[in-house]
Amino acid sequence: MKYNGRSDFKHGERAKIGVLITNLGTPEAPTKSALRRYLGQFLSDPRVVEVPRLLWKVILHGVILRIRPARSAKAYQTVWTDKGSPLMFHTQAQRDALAVKLADEFGDGVEVAFAMRYGQPSIHNAIEGLMQAGVRKLVVLPLYPQYSGSTSASTFDDIAADFTRRRWLPDFRFISHYPDYPPYIAAVAEKIKAHWAEHGRTDKLLFSYHGVPKRYLLEGDPYHCECYKTTRLVAEYLDLGEDEYMTTFQSRFGREEWLQPYTDETLKALPAKGVKSVQMVCPGFSSDCLETIEEIGEENREYFIEAGGETYQYIECLNADSAHIDMMAQLVLDNTQGWQPQDLALTTQTAQRAKELGAAD
Ligand SMILES: C=CC1=C(C)c2cc3[nH]c(cc4nc(cc5[nH]c(cc1n2)c(C)c5CCC(=O)O)C(CCC(=O)O)=C4C)c(C)c3C=C
Numbered sequence: 001m002k003y004n005g006r007s008d009f010k011h012g013e014r015a016k017i018g019v020l021i022t023n024l025g026t027p028e029a030p031t032k033s034a035l036r037r038y039l040g041q042f043l044s045d046p047r048v049v050e051v052p053r054l055l056w057k058v059i060l061h062g063v064i065l066r067i068r069p070a071r072s073a074k075a076y077q078t079v080w081t082d083k084g085s086p087l088m089f090h091t092q093a094q095r096d097a098l099a100v101k102l103a104d105e106f107g108d109g110v111e112v113a114f115a116m117r118y119g120q121p122s123i124h125n126a127i128e129g130l131m132q133a134g135v136r137k138l139v140v141l142p143l144y145p146q147y148s149g150s151t152s153a154s155t156f157d158d159i160a161a162d163f164t165r166r167r168w169l170p171d172f173r174f175i176s177h178y179p180d181y182p183p184y185i186a187a188v189a190e191k192i193k194a195h196w197a198e199h200g201r202t203d204k205l206l207f208s209y210h211g212v213p214k215r216y217l218l219e220g221d222p223y224h225c226e227c228y229k230t231t232r233l234v235a236e237y238l239d240l241g242e243d244e245y246m247t248t249f250q251s252r253f254g255r256e257e258w259l260q261p262y263t264d265e266t267l268k269a270l271p272a273k274g275v276k277s278v279q280m281v282c283p284g285f286s287s288d289c290l291e292t293i294e295e296i297g298e299e300n301r302e303y304f305i306e307a308g309g310e311t312y313q314y315i316e317c318l319n320a321d322s323a324h325i326d327m328m329a330q331l332v333l334d335n336t337q338g339w340q341p342q343d344l345a346l347t348t349q350t351a352q353r354a355k356e357l358g359a360a361d
Protein backbone atom coordinates (compact mmCIF):
# COMPACT_ATOMS: atom_id res chain seq x y z
CA MET A 1 0.00 0.00 0.00
CA LYS A 2 1.35 3.42 -1.02
CA TYR A 3 -0.06 6.23 1.11
CA ASN A 4 -0.45 9.77 -0.26
CA GLY A 5 1.81 12.30 1.39
CA ARG A 6 4.30 15.12 0.91
CA SER A 7 8.02 14.55 1.02
CA ASP A 8 8.88 18.26 0.91
CA PHE A 9 7.57 19.09 4.38
CA LYS A 10 9.41 21.95 6.02
CA HIS A 11 9.68 22.30 9.78
CA GLY A 12 8.23 25.56 10.96
CA GLU A 13 5.91 25.72 7.96
CA ARG A 14 2.61 27.42 8.65
CA ALA A 15 -0.23 24.97 9.35
CA LYS A 16 -3.25 26.28 7.52
CA ILE A 17 -6.98 25.81 7.96
CA GLY A 18 -8.65 24.25 4.93
CA VAL A 19 -12.30 24.76 4.05
CA LEU A 20 -13.91 22.49 1.50
CA ILE A 21 -17.44 23.15 0.28
CA THR A 22 -19.05 20.39 -1.77
CA ASN A 23 -22.14 19.75 -3.82
CA LEU A 24 -23.52 16.86 -5.82
CA GLY A 25 -21.86 17.26 -9.22
CA THR A 26 -23.01 17.74 -12.72
CA PRO A 27 -22.14 16.31 -16.15
CA GLU A 28 -19.19 17.83 -18.03
CA ALA A 29 -21.41 18.65 -21.00
CA PRO A 30 -25.11 18.34 -21.83
CA THR A 31 -24.46 15.34 -24.06
CA LYS A 32 -25.54 11.73 -24.01
CA SER A 33 -22.02 10.39 -23.44
CA ALA A 34 -21.24 12.85 -20.62
CA LEU A 35 -24.60 12.03 -19.01
CA ARG A 36 -23.87 8.31 -19.23
CA ARG A 37 -20.58 8.83 -17.35
CA TYR A 38 -22.15 11.13 -14.76
CA LEU A 39 -25.26 9.05 -14.11
CA GLY A 40 -23.16 5.86 -14.13
CA GLN A 41 -21.04 7.16 -11.25
CA PHE A 42 -23.93 8.81 -9.37
CA LEU A 43 -26.36 5.93 -9.59
CA SER A 44 -23.72 3.29 -8.75
CA ASP A 45 -23.34 4.85 -5.30
CA PRO A 46 -24.92 2.41 -2.80
CA ARG A 47 -25.89 5.39 -0.60
CA VAL A 48 -28.08 6.71 -3.42
CA VAL A 49 -29.71 3.51 -4.63
CA GLU A 50 -30.16 1.01 -1.82
CA VAL A 51 -30.95 -2.07 -3.88
CA PRO A 52 -28.97 -5.38 -3.80
CA ARG A 53 -25.84 -4.66 -5.84
CA LEU A 54 -26.01 -7.42 -8.40
CA LEU A 55 -29.67 -6.79 -9.22
CA TRP A 56 -29.07 -3.03 -9.43
CA LYS A 57 -26.04 -3.48 -11.70
CA VAL A 58 -28.18 -5.37 -14.18
CA ILE A 59 -30.99 -2.75 -14.09
CA LEU A 60 -28.59 0.22 -14.21
CA HIS A 61 -26.46 -1.01 -17.10
CA GLY A 62 -29.16 -3.01 -18.87
CA VAL A 63 -31.96 -0.43 -18.78
CA ILE A 64 -31.34 2.95 -17.13
CA LEU A 65 -28.00 3.88 -18.72
CA ARG A 66 -29.42 2.96 -22.13
CA ILE A 67 -32.48 5.21 -21.85
CA ARG A 68 -31.91 8.00 -19.35
CA PRO A 69 -28.73 9.70 -20.68
CA ALA A 70 -30.42 10.90 -23.88
CA ARG A 71 -33.47 12.17 -22.00
CA SER A 72 -31.40 13.88 -19.28
CA ALA A 73 -29.04 15.42 -21.88
CA LYS A 74 -32.05 17.17 -23.46
CA ALA A 75 -33.08 18.54 -20.09
CA TYR A 76 -29.54 19.74 -19.31
CA GLN A 77 -29.38 21.50 -22.70
CA THR A 78 -32.23 23.75 -21.57
CA VAL A 79 -30.28 25.00 -18.52
CA TRP A 80 -26.73 25.01 -19.91
CA THR A 81 -25.13 28.45 -20.29
CA ASP A 82 -21.96 30.01 -21.74
CA LYS A 83 -20.49 29.55 -18.27
CA GLY A 84 -21.45 25.86 -18.25
CA SER A 85 -23.72 24.04 -15.81
CA PRO A 86 -25.47 26.31 -13.28
CA LEU A 87 -24.62 24.02 -10.36
CA MET A 88 -20.93 24.27 -11.30
CA PHE A 89 -20.67 28.03 -11.80
CA HIS A 90 -22.74 28.85 -8.73
CA THR A 91 -20.57 26.58 -6.57
CA GLN A 92 -17.40 28.13 -8.01
CA ALA A 93 -18.78 31.61 -7.24
CA GLN A 94 -19.64 30.51 -3.69
CA ARG A 95 -16.06 29.31 -3.20
CA ASP A 96 -14.59 32.56 -4.50
CA ALA A 97 -16.80 34.73 -2.30
CA LEU A 98 -16.27 32.51 0.76
CA ALA A 99 -12.49 32.69 0.28
CA VAL A 100 -12.63 36.50 0.35
CA LYS A 101 -14.87 36.46 3.43
CA LEU A 102 -12.73 33.97 5.38
CA ALA A 103 -9.53 35.83 4.51
CA ASP A 104 -10.93 38.66 6.68
CA GLU A 105 -10.82 36.24 9.59
CA PHE A 106 -7.74 34.12 8.97
CA GLY A 107 -5.64 36.19 6.53
CA ASP A 108 -3.53 33.91 4.37
CA GLY A 109 -3.84 31.11 6.95
CA VAL A 110 -6.91 29.71 5.22
CA GLU A 111 -7.37 27.84 1.94
CA VAL A 112 -10.86 27.45 0.47
CA ALA A 113 -11.72 24.88 -2.19
CA PHE A 114 -14.83 23.35 -3.70
CA ALA A 115 -15.48 19.84 -4.94
CA MET A 116 -18.22 17.70 -6.39
CA ARG A 117 -19.23 14.29 -5.06
CA TYR A 118 -19.60 12.96 -8.61
CA GLY A 119 -17.43 14.07 -11.52
CA GLN A 120 -14.98 16.96 -11.30
CA PRO A 121 -13.46 18.65 -9.39
CA SER A 122 -13.32 15.49 -7.30
CA ILE A 123 -13.21 15.43 -3.52
CA HIS A 124 -9.91 13.55 -3.68
CA ASN A 125 -8.26 16.17 -5.89
CA ALA A 126 -9.58 19.02 -3.74
CA ILE A 127 -8.28 17.48 -0.51
CA GLU A 128 -4.95 16.74 -2.20
CA GLY A 129 -4.67 20.39 -3.29
CA LEU A 130 -5.46 21.63 0.22
CA MET A 131 -2.94 19.30 1.85
CA GLN A 132 -0.25 20.31 -0.65
CA ALA A 133 -0.98 23.94 0.26
CA GLY A 134 -0.14 23.17 3.90
CA VAL A 135 -3.58 22.50 5.38
CA ARG A 136 -3.47 20.60 8.69
CA LYS A 137 -6.98 21.33 9.91
CA LEU A 138 -9.85 20.65 7.55
CA VAL A 139 -13.51 21.57 7.78
CA VAL A 140 -15.87 20.16 5.16
CA LEU A 141 -19.20 21.79 4.46
CA PRO A 142 -21.42 19.76 2.11
CA LEU A 143 -23.99 22.24 0.84
CA TYR A 144 -26.93 20.05 1.82
CA PRO A 145 -28.79 21.84 4.62
CA GLN A 146 -30.93 18.77 5.39
CA TYR A 147 -29.09 15.55 6.22
CA SER A 148 -29.68 12.50 4.08
CA GLY A 149 -27.65 9.33 3.80
CA SER A 150 -27.92 9.69 0.02
CA THR A 151 -26.14 13.04 0.02
CA SER A 152 -24.38 14.02 3.28
CA ALA A 153 -23.25 10.49 4.23
CA SER A 154 -22.23 9.74 0.66
CA THR A 155 -19.96 12.80 0.77
CA PHE A 156 -18.49 11.56 4.03
CA ASP A 157 -17.83 8.14 2.47
CA ASP A 158 -15.80 9.78 -0.29
CA ILE A 159 -13.74 11.82 2.19
CA ALA A 160 -13.17 8.71 4.29
CA ALA A 161 -12.04 6.83 1.18
CA ASP A 162 -9.48 9.58 0.55
CA PHE A 163 -8.33 9.45 4.18
CA THR A 164 -7.75 5.69 4.06
CA ARG A 165 -5.06 6.40 1.45
CA ARG A 166 -3.50 9.40 3.18
CA ARG A 167 -0.35 9.25 5.32
CA TRP A 168 -0.83 12.37 7.48
CA LEU A 169 -4.46 13.05 8.32
CA PRO A 170 -5.61 16.58 9.14
CA ASP A 171 -7.69 17.50 12.16
CA PHE A 172 -11.14 17.16 10.71
CA ARG A 173 -14.64 18.53 11.16
CA PHE A 174 -17.63 17.60 9.04
CA ILE A 175 -20.76 19.74 8.98
CA SER A 176 -23.35 17.05 8.40
CA HIS A 177 -26.40 19.36 8.28
CA TYR A 178 -27.78 22.79 9.21
CA PRO A 179 -31.58 22.63 8.69
CA ASP A 180 -32.33 24.94 11.64
CA TYR A 181 -29.24 27.16 11.69
CA PRO A 182 -30.61 30.66 12.37
CA PRO A 183 -28.51 32.48 9.71
CA TYR A 184 -29.64 29.89 7.12
CA ILE A 185 -33.30 30.26 8.09
CA ALA A 186 -32.96 34.04 7.99
CA ALA A 187 -31.25 33.98 4.57
CA VAL A 188 -34.03 31.83 3.05
CA ALA A 189 -36.78 33.90 4.68
CA GLU A 190 -35.24 37.23 3.67
CA LYS A 191 -34.94 36.02 0.08
CA ILE A 192 -38.67 35.28 0.11
CA LYS A 193 -39.40 38.69 1.64
CA ALA A 194 -37.33 40.41 -1.05
CA HIS A 195 -39.36 38.56 -3.69
CA TRP A 196 -42.60 39.66 -2.04
CA ALA A 197 -41.40 43.28 -1.99
CA GLU A 198 -40.95 43.13 -5.76
CA HIS A 199 -43.79 40.83 -6.89
CA GLY A 200 -46.35 40.78 -4.08
CA ARG A 201 -47.73 37.59 -2.53
CA THR A 202 -49.66 34.61 -3.87
CA ASP A 203 -52.35 32.29 -2.49
CA LYS A 204 -49.72 29.79 -1.38
CA LEU A 205 -45.98 29.41 -0.88
CA LEU A 206 -44.71 25.91 -1.68
CA PHE A 207 -41.45 24.70 -0.13
CA SER A 208 -40.28 22.04 -2.57
CA TYR A 209 -37.43 19.72 -1.53
CA HIS A 210 -35.69 17.00 -3.52
CA GLY A 211 -37.31 13.68 -2.54
CA VAL A 212 -35.83 10.36 -1.45
CA PRO A 213 -37.52 6.94 -1.36
CA LYS A 214 -40.03 6.72 1.52
CA ARG A 215 -38.28 3.49 2.55
CA TYR A 216 -35.21 5.54 3.61
CA LEU A 217 -37.35 7.53 6.05
CA LEU A 218 -38.87 4.34 7.45
CA GLU A 219 -35.38 2.92 7.93
CA GLY A 220 -34.19 5.94 9.92
CA ASP A 221 -33.06 8.68 7.54
CA PRO A 222 -33.87 12.06 9.19
CA TYR A 223 -34.12 13.94 5.88
CA HIS A 224 -37.93 14.14 5.84
CA CYS A 225 -38.07 15.56 9.37
CA GLU A 226 -35.32 18.07 8.65
CA CYS A 227 -37.12 19.36 5.56
CA TYR A 228 -40.27 19.91 7.60
CA LYS A 229 -38.22 21.61 10.30
CA THR A 230 -36.69 24.08 7.83
CA THR A 231 -40.14 24.87 6.43
CA ARG A 232 -41.60 25.39 9.90
CA LEU A 233 -38.81 27.74 10.96
CA VAL A 234 -38.95 29.81 7.77
CA ALA A 235 -42.75 29.97 8.06
CA GLU A 236 -42.44 31.14 11.67
CA TYR A 237 -39.90 33.80 10.65
CA LEU A 238 -42.35 35.00 8.00
CA ASP A 239 -45.34 34.73 10.33
CA LEU A 240 -47.22 32.51 7.85
CA GLY A 241 -50.56 30.94 8.75
CA GLU A 242 -51.01 27.14 8.39
CA ASP A 243 -52.98 27.45 5.16
CA GLU A 244 -50.52 29.84 3.51
CA TYR A 245 -47.74 27.31 2.82
CA MET A 246 -46.97 23.63 2.17
CA THR A 247 -43.99 21.28 2.06
CA THR A 248 -43.69 19.06 -1.01
CA PHE A 249 -41.10 16.70 -2.53
CA GLN A 250 -39.89 16.74 -6.14
CA SER A 251 -37.53 14.86 -8.52
CA ARG A 252 -38.91 11.34 -8.07
CA PHE A 253 -36.69 8.67 -9.61
CA GLY A 254 -37.69 5.04 -10.18
CA ARG A 255 -40.89 3.15 -9.42
CA GLU A 256 -41.08 2.89 -5.66
CA GLU A 257 -42.94 5.37 -3.46
CA TRP A 258 -40.96 8.51 -2.54
CA LEU A 259 -41.62 11.09 0.16
CA GLN A 260 -45.05 12.68 -0.26
CA PRO A 261 -46.79 14.96 -1.05
CA TYR A 262 -45.25 15.09 -4.50
CA THR A 263 -44.64 18.58 -5.87
CA ASP A 264 -46.05 17.83 -9.35
CA GLU A 265 -49.23 16.09 -8.10
CA THR A 266 -49.82 18.91 -5.62
CA LEU A 267 -49.52 21.60 -8.30
CA LYS A 268 -51.91 19.69 -10.59
CA ALA A 269 -54.49 19.51 -7.78
CA LEU A 270 -54.26 23.00 -6.27
CA PRO A 271 -56.25 25.03 -8.87
CA ALA A 272 -59.33 22.84 -8.37
CA LYS A 273 -59.11 23.68 -4.65
CA GLY A 274 -59.21 27.39 -5.42
CA VAL A 275 -55.47 28.05 -5.23
CA LYS A 276 -54.80 30.02 -8.41
CA SER A 277 -51.44 31.59 -7.61
CA VAL A 278 -48.31 30.03 -6.11
CA GLN A 279 -44.73 30.90 -5.31
CA MET A 280 -42.17 28.12 -5.27
CA VAL A 281 -39.04 28.05 -3.13
CA CYS A 282 -36.45 25.25 -2.86
CA PRO A 283 -34.50 25.68 0.40
CA GLY A 284 -32.85 22.24 0.12
CA PHE A 285 -30.87 23.34 -2.94
CA SER A 286 -27.96 25.65 -2.23
CA SER A 287 -27.59 26.48 -5.89
CA ASP A 288 -29.89 26.65 -8.82
CA CYS A 289 -29.43 23.56 -10.94
CA LEU A 290 -31.32 21.32 -13.33
CA GLU A 291 -33.80 20.32 -10.63
CA THR A 292 -34.79 23.88 -9.81
CA ILE A 293 -34.44 25.73 -13.13
CA GLU A 294 -35.95 23.12 -15.40
CA GLU A 295 -38.12 21.01 -13.11
CA ILE A 296 -39.53 23.73 -10.85
CA GLY A 297 -39.05 26.75 -13.12
CA GLU A 298 -40.44 25.14 -16.28
CA GLU A 299 -41.98 21.65 -16.03
CA ASN A 300 -44.05 22.20 -12.88
CA ARG A 301 -45.14 25.64 -14.08
CA GLU A 302 -46.79 23.91 -17.04
CA TYR A 303 -48.59 21.41 -14.78
CA PHE A 304 -50.01 24.22 -12.66
CA ILE A 305 -51.11 26.43 -15.55
CA GLU A 306 -52.59 23.48 -17.50
CA ALA A 307 -54.61 22.58 -14.39
CA GLY A 308 -56.11 26.09 -14.27
CA GLY A 309 -53.52 27.97 -12.21
CA GLU A 310 -52.98 31.61 -13.12
CA THR A 311 -49.79 32.87 -11.48
CA TYR A 312 -46.70 30.77 -10.90
CA GLN A 313 -43.46 32.29 -9.61
CA TYR A 314 -40.18 30.62 -8.81
CA ILE A 315 -37.97 32.19 -6.12
CA GLU A 316 -34.31 31.48 -6.89
CA CYS A 317 -31.91 29.63 -4.62
CA LEU A 318 -29.47 31.50 -2.38
CA ASN A 319 -26.62 30.81 -4.83
CA ALA A 320 -23.75 33.26 -4.16
CA ASP A 321 -25.96 35.90 -2.47
CA SER A 322 -24.05 37.72 0.25
CA ALA A 323 -26.46 36.46 2.94
CA HIS A 324 -25.65 32.90 1.86
CA ILE A 325 -21.90 33.48 1.90
CA ASP A 326 -22.13 35.18 5.32
CA MET A 327 -24.10 32.16 6.55
CA MET A 328 -21.46 29.74 5.25
CA ALA A 329 -18.65 31.80 6.79
CA GLN A 330 -20.45 31.84 10.14
CA LEU A 331 -21.03 28.09 9.96
CA VAL A 332 -17.34 27.55 9.23
CA LEU A 333 -16.32 29.85 12.11
CA ASP A 334 -18.65 28.03 14.50
CA ASN A 335 -17.04 24.77 13.41
CA THR A 336 -13.43 25.92 13.64
CA GLN A 337 -13.74 27.04 17.27
CA GLY A 338 -10.35 26.69 18.89
CA TRP A 339 -8.63 26.42 15.54
CA GLN A 340 -6.12 29.03 14.46
CA PRO A 341 -3.66 28.80 11.61
CA GLN A 342 -0.30 28.39 13.31
CA ASP A 343 3.34 27.59 12.90
CA LEU A 344 3.85 23.93 13.59
CA ALA A 345 4.89 23.71 17.20
CA LEU A 346 8.16 21.93 16.67
CA THR A 347 10.96 23.07 18.95
CA THR A 348 14.38 23.69 17.49
CA GLN A 349 15.50 20.59 19.34
CA THR A 350 12.81 18.44 17.75
CA ALA A 351 13.65 19.85 14.33
CA GLN A 352 17.35 19.14 14.92
CA ARG A 353 16.58 15.56 15.96
CA ALA A 354 14.37 15.05 12.89
CA LYS A 355 17.24 16.35 10.72
CA GLU A 356 19.66 13.89 12.28
CA LEU A 357 17.22 11.14 11.39
CA GLY A 358 17.34 12.26 7.76
CA ALA A 359 14.03 14.13 7.38
CA ALA A 360 13.82 16.90 4.79
CA ASP A 361 14.17 20.34 6.36
C1 LIG B 1 -30.62 18.44 -2.45
C2 LIG B 1 -30.48 17.18 -2.10
C3 LIG B 1 -30.56 16.01 -2.96
C4 LIG B 1 -31.01 14.76 -2.55
C5 LIG B 1 -31.48 14.36 -1.17
C6 LIG B 1 -30.94 13.91 -3.70
C7 LIG B 1 -31.29 12.56 -3.69
C8 LIG B 1 -31.40 11.77 -4.83
N1 LIG B 1 -31.26 12.14 -6.17
C9 LIG B 1 -31.47 11.07 -7.00
C10 LIG B 1 -31.42 11.06 -8.42
C11 LIG B 1 -31.07 12.15 -9.25
N2 LIG B 1 -30.81 13.44 -8.84
C12 LIG B 1 -30.39 14.19 -9.89
C13 LIG B 1 -30.01 15.51 -9.89
C14 LIG B 1 -29.79 16.28 -8.73
N3 LIG B 1 -30.01 15.91 -7.43
C15 LIG B 1 -29.63 16.93 -6.57
C16 LIG B 1 -29.73 16.95 -5.17
C17 LIG B 1 -30.21 15.90 -4.37
N4 LIG B 1 -30.45 14.62 -4.76
C18 LIG B 1 -29.15 17.99 -7.40
C19 LIG B 1 -28.58 19.30 -6.87
C20 LIG B 1 -29.25 17.61 -8.74
C21 LIG B 1 -28.93 18.46 -9.97
C22 LIG B 1 -27.56 18.27 -10.49
C23 LIG B 1 -27.27 19.20 -11.66
O1 LIG B 1 -26.37 18.84 -12.44
O2 LIG B 1 -27.88 20.26 -11.86
C24 LIG B 1 -30.37 13.36 -11.06
C25 LIG B 1 -29.81 13.75 -12.43
C26 LIG B 1 -30.71 14.51 -13.30
C27 LIG B 1 -31.52 13.62 -14.14
O3 LIG B 1 -30.99 12.78 -14.85
O4 LIG B 1 -32.75 13.76 -14.06
C28 LIG B 1 -30.80 12.08 -10.67
C29 LIG B 1 -30.93 10.86 -11.53
C30 LIG B 1 -31.75 9.95 -6.17
C31 LIG B 1 -32.02 8.55 -6.67
C32 LIG B 1 -31.71 10.39 -4.82
C33 LIG B 1 -31.93 9.67 -3.54
C34 LIG B 1 -32.04 8.44 -3.36
Ligand SMILES: [Fe+2]
Pocket: 210, 251
Ligand atom coordinates in the same frame (compact mmCIF):
# COMPACT_ATOMS: atom_id res chain seq x y z
FE1 LIG C 1 -30.92 14.10 -6.85
Ligand SMILES: [Fe+2]
Pocket: 224, 225, 226, 228
Ligand atom coordinates in the same frame (compact mmCIF):
# COMPACT_ATOMS: atom_id res chain seq x y z
FE1 LIG D 1 -40.67 13.06 9.74
